[in-house]
Amino acid sequence: MKMNELIGYCGLDCGQCDARIATVNNDDELRARTAKLWCEWNNTDEIKPEHINCLGCRVEGVKTYFCSCLCEVRKCCIGRGLETCAGCSDKAGCAKLAPFMDNEVARKNMNL
Numbered sequence: 001m002k003m004n005e006l007i008g009y010c011g012l013d014c015g016q017c018d019a020r021i022a023t024v025n026n027d028d029e030l031r032a033r034t035a036k037l038w039c040e041w042n043n044t045d046e047i048k049p050e051h052i053n054c055l056g057c058r059v060e061g062v063k064t065y066f067c068s069c070l071c072e073v074r075k076c077c078i079g080r081g082l083e084t085c086a087g088c089s090d091k092a093g094c095a096k097l098a099p100f101m102d103n104e105v106a107r108k109n110m111n112l
Contacts, residue, residue: 005058005059006056006058006059007109008057008058008073008074008106009058009074009076009077009078009082009085010074010084010085010086010100010106010107010110011084011100011103011105011109011110012100012103012106013109013111014054014056014057014058015056016105017054017056018030018033018034018052019054019064020055020056022034022052023052023053023054023055023062028049030052033053035047035048035051035093036050053063054067058083072096073085073096073097073100084109084110085097085110086109092112097110
């Protein structure tokens, strides 16, 4: 059975991501709030509202810079030809996936 395409490679639900919601609804106020929050999370001031455009990491279309270029989980899954990390035999001890495992939804989607 094919996994919902809005479930990210890491198991997070892209459908619930503020970046996707802001993109789909063209919501500049949500983009601004999300950029501010992501700057706080990442200890930077370089994430701007105009950077908050994403339709999901496993679907066609625009992605945030992190999702398209920096996400090691996405790179790994694409390189291995996996739909998500759920199909990986190494997922339980994976250092790339570990940061996402604090999220209950991601753990459930990865069958962990």
